[in-house]
Amino acid sequence: MSTTASTKQGRETRERIVRAAAALMGQNGASATTLDDVRAATGVSKSQLYHYFGDKRGLVEAVVEHQCATVLGLQTHALAAVSSWEDLERWADLMVAIVEEQGARGGCPIGTLAAALSDVDEELRTSLSEAFRAWSDAIRGALTRLRDTGQISVDADLDALTTRMLSAIQGGLLLAKTSRDANQLRVALDGAIAQLQASARVRH
Amino acid sequence: MSTTASTKQGRETRERIVRAAAALMGQNGASATTLDDVRAATGVSKSQLYHYFGDKRGLVEAVVEHQCATVLGLQTHALAAVSSWEDLERWADLMVAIVEEQGARGGCPIGTLAAALSDVDEELRTSLSEAFRAWSDAIRGALTRLRDTGQISVDADLDALTTRMLSAIQGGLLLAKTSRDANQLRVALDGAIAQLQASARVRH
């Protein structure tokens, strides 16, 4: 079938392919990277690609899953450690630093895939949408902690604040990547955090 | 050369091609739409594509220019009419309504192109970055008007607020398109506007 990998060796090969494919697709886009590109980057043979992924769409699907898992792993881990404003700012600084050190290229792997695939493949769109939802949950978890420790007002709309935060991340990353200026992300995130801090006080 | 179109008829043909290509590339992505797709959608012959655009990259370039001009035309026009909070909310409502009526598909033409092309073609990246800058200028113009009429504090950081607004637009559109839910854009824009209104009062 498409996703065979029972041996340890098999799983490693599969993993190696997915990683390389993810990098190539992140750079050039999913539809612009060819199976031969992946082959060249990994030294793997044609039949291996079809052995592990069935067809190109299967590979793209594996890349989507891999990128979602990677980003969510990092994000849920980092956000789980947030319980103060300083923590939240450190988390923001971390994202800006990552973007900076790649020369403001690439942007968010999930965001890039979402922009390219949402209108093309309904199933992949659903996976990516689900990933955004999971990311939102992680953010909302951090905000809930801030609220429960009295740092955000109890009648703040956490769902809305969460969506705004994720919008700021995605929008900021897109602007940063397009202008090659990580500062755009910096400003967007600062704004979202400032808005959270504004809701530390009860409104109206 | 690549961009020949001296006759009126020629300009119309060129325009028709660009429009169709923009629609196709918006739907399927630039690299996934073939010249034959464009040909089929327009009833134009192969040589016409090469006559007017030189090669495929030339067509993509024309599409980028067209989409930037279209979006900026709408945005600068709409934003130039903004001189009160109600106007700003109407502007936001308009964007949400547009997204809604397309079933939350497609997102921002500029944003989609930027996500796909920024890491691929430096010249196109520059054009798209420039478009974002022009869009920012239009937003900043509206905010400046609000400040000059006393609706925003004089010591508000308009540049930062502008970047946050554009981030909210782009992030909100991406989330909306991925989840097929225009409400995500709604929430993101409401947040950005709320933050502006918060800076109506002098801070700290």
Add this chain to the structure above:
DNA sequence: CGACGGCTGGACTGTCAAGTCCAATCAGCG
């Protein structure tokens, strides 16, 4: 050991897409 099944190599095919070329129109102008 022997055989089974996952794994790998790589040649091969069919299709499709970019780009070329040349001849045929067509529009405007002296």
Add this chain to the structure above:
DNA sequence: CGCTGATTGGACTTGACAGTCCAGCCGTCG
């Protein structure tokens, strides 16, 4: 009208890419 250059039609070439096929390899387990 007759000329010039823009415009158009469409066949053709070339290369690349997705996908197929089969033979050989290698680890594992009875």
